[in-house]
Amino acid sequence: MTHQEKDYHDIPGTYVFDGSHFRKGYHLNMFCMSLNKQENRDKFRHDEEAYLAQYPLTDEQRKAILERNWLEMLRLGGNIYYTFKLAIFDGMTMQAAGAAMSNTDMTEEDFKQMMISGGRSIDGNRSKKETK
Amino acid sequence: MTHQEKDYHDIPGTYVFDGSHFRKGYHLNMFCMSLNKQENRDKFRHDEEAYLAQYPLTDEQRKAILERNWLEMLRLGGNIYYTFKLAIFDGMTMQAAGAAMSNTDMTEEDFKQMMISGGRSIDGNRSKKETK
Amino acid sequence: MAKVIAGVGTSHIPAIGAAVDHNKTQEAYWKPVFEGMEPAKKWIEETKPDVCIVVFNDHASAFSLEATSTFAIGVAPEFQPADEGYGPRKVPVVKGSPELAWHITESLIMDEFDMTIVNEMPVDHGLTVPLSIMYGQPEEWPCEVIPLCVNVIQYPQPTGNRCFNLGKAIRKAVESYPKDTKVAIFGTGGLSHQLQGERAGLINAEYDEQWLDDLVAAPEKIKHTSHTEYLRETGSEGIEAIMWLIMRGALDEDVKQVYRFTHCPVSNTHYGLLVLENQDE
Amino acid sequence: MAKVIAGVGTSHIPAIGAAVDHNKTQEAYWKPVFEGMEPAKKWIEETKPDVCIVVFNDHASAFSLEATSTFAIGVAPEFQPADEGYGPRKVPVVKGSPELAWHITESLIMDEFDMTIVNEMPVDHGLTVPLSIMYGQPEEWPCEVIPLCVNVIQYPQPTGNRCFNLGKAIRKAVESYPKDTKVAIFGTGGLSHQLQGERAGLINAEYDEQWLDDLVAAPEKIKHTSHTEYLRETGSEGIEAIMWLIMRGALDEDVKQVYRFTHCPVSNTHYGLLVLENQDE
Ligand SMILES: [Fe+3]
Ligand SMILES: [Fe+3]
Secondary structure, X not given: OOOOOOHHHXXXXXXXXOHHHHHHHHHHHHHXXXXXOHHHHHHHHHXXXXXXXXOOOOHHHHHHHHOOOXXXXXXXXXXXXXXXXXXXXXXXXXXXXXXXXXXXXXXXXXXXXXXXXXXXXXXXXXXXXXXX | OOOXXXXXXXXXXXXXXXXXHHHHHHHHHHHHHHOOOHHHHHHXXXXXXXXXXXXXXXXXXXXXXXXXXXXXXXXXXXXXXXHHHHHHHOOOOHHHHHHHHOOOOOOXXXXXXXXXXXXXXXXXXXXXXXXX | OEEEEEEEEEOOOHHHHHHHHOOOOOOOOOHHHHHHHHHHHHHHHHHOOOEEEEEEOOOOOOOOOOEEEOEEEEOOOEEOEOOOOOOOOOOOOEEOOHHHHHHHHHHHHHOOOOOEEEOOOOEOHHHHHHXXXXXXXXXXXXXXXXXXXXXXXXXXXXXXXXXHHHHHHHHHHHHOOOOXXXXXXXXXXXXXXXXXXXXXXXXXXXXHHHHHHHHHHOHXXXXXXXXXXXXXXXXXXXXXXXXXXXXXXXOOOOEEEEEEEEEEEEOOEEEEEEEEEEOOO | OEEEEEEEEEOOOHHHHHHHHOOOOOOOOOHHHHHHHXXXXXXXXXXXXXXXXXXXXXXXXXXXXXXXXXXXXXOOOEEOEOOOOOOOOOOOOEEOOHHHHHHHHHHHHHOOOOOEEEOOOOEOHHHHHHHHHHHOXXXXXXXXXXXXXXXXXXXXXXXXXXXXXXXXHHHHHHHOOOOXXXXXXXXXXXXXXXXXXXXXXXXXXXXXXXXXXXXXHOHHHOOOOOHHHHHHHHOOOHHHHHHHHHHHHOOOOOEEEEEEEEEEEEXXXXXXXXXXXXXXX
16 A cells, blocks of 8 residues: 555644545444444453454554554544444543543543633644644 | 326336336335345245235235236336346246236247347337327 | 525534433533524424435444445435444434435436435434434424435545535425425534544634634635645544535525524534525525 | 556446356357457457456445445455355456555545445446456456446436546546556446336347447537437436446547447347547557
């Protein structure tokens, strides 16, 4: 897979779900989507590793899922609407997931507070050139 | 369902699969499509009526299917690509189905012969006005 | 003759549905949000559209990576609430409007929009939350619904210009339908939000307010906004707002802004609500 | 740089696949048909495209009335032969070309074609018969394939004009792909045939020959041909021929007709085969 440089690669902390991510993350995302069904949620709850064995995941992907490494799942081709199915399964809020992906020491409470104060500022977050 | 007059209604012996046919024939066609799967073919072969009971068909549609009334299936919303799945199931050729739909005494052999002689002529078959 | 009488824009944040379903609307966090929705609720109660065309997106509920349609129109007699991982929302079944939906579909394809025609589609928060926002908790939804599902989660999304022109074509289609029918069109999703990555929680309220100003008064100014500008300025999920352009395209060049409300935050999103009417109503 | 070097038009009659699979090609009925295909087979053996974009339609195999896409492009690494009711054809698995397919998909959507992006699609005779016609019975298909599935079985089909313009956009997309790749594009289906109703067996060879003349030399003349004219003149299934317009749109205004062959009947159809090359090849 050739990696073509796109202008949106300059946006910091953002994993645009384009064709290249789609191809990387296909099975990871299809696993997540399977959790829409109660019977699959039950099976996954009963034995996570056995359930995952049905999907041709890479070792890295399997590890990221089992460890609930939300940021790593995105890097490995996860789409947030799919990976959030796993967060729903865990009973996590969108704020807890947001805090976990912020890759800092942010807690869910910190994240909620940031949102109530108007959210993460766009200033300084437009371009990788700004953040470096 | 209002029946809107369309210019293609003037074409003789032709059932255009538009929205109105789609709505009429939805379950009839979905039944036919189910025969793509070997396990469904086996079940249908074992007990046609029991198999059909899974689909919310009208009595007329059920009758047309059981009697293999190919023209009636089209009138009741069938799409030829779907109803032909049932003909495949019966081991029928496209020529046998064509003869059956011609609504005359045509046999499969007659139909084949007509095709070899250049097919059904377009002359006289363009418009209902010509055929009447 | 059928007519497009009005347009509604609203975010479709799942937490709003959960707040309604679990009776949290009077809690301190939610009270200002639901109060802000009141005038729109009153407006639709008085306006009583017969059919709402709801432009929304699916979030890995009905569709998966197996097949992603840019534009899909629902022609079924009904659409069941989807299980998004919590069990389906306990809201009424969504009644379709098959005859009008087919009429619109035919018109759109003849006008060279490459629609996917869908008869089987459980509908998720993208569609049911806007209905809850506008109609509360009725026994039955008081209108028929034509779901118009837009891909906004797979890059590349349709362009803003394409969306705007789809709106125009929808209006033309509705206006060629012979039965007297009052149609409203909803654009849903947005405004700025980013659910994913280290930049999760991004909000750009200033950009959103300017964008809303332009959407109402000068949509031509924003219809060529690039994907990368949306992603950069409004967050990776903010690009959903292109669905409001479909709604806007279905209305007059000059519209009356009946109501507008924004609130931050609702969950991780800058919430927006907009009611527009064609001038001759 | 990638290049569209040629276009192939061919009917995709299932009986041709059956004749190949069951070794009937030397029988009296089939011999003239397969002899007529020989020059096209030789041409492709010499031309060796790296990738074939095969424009075809699904016949209730991968898709059903649950969801009908006007245009669907296959981005998967492979596509399995479908079971159409007889068990799947015993032909090689069709290898995709995911990177180029994604490149084309992005380009088409940015150019405002409303594609459905498909990763899971068993392929039926619409796609595999043209491969058998051109390549015979190899162990592996000697090219990668990008399936482009067009709705021709649900009214309304896309217009001829839309198909022609899609072809142009495909060419533009291919030509912006940075890797050296020789691409051929197949338009499949047609020519005149009617499988259904009292008019089953209809053939209009005269219309087909004129249409082929125009397709080669003056496609602008036929791109606005109405749905009803196709249905009336070429039979209810003859409208499949719009898929050849996609192929034609992807080629130069002036093309070289390398080969043309027609034969009646093949099953219930007026069979057509056409090989076109861009002049600068
Ligand atoms: Fe959304
Ligand atoms: Fe076909």
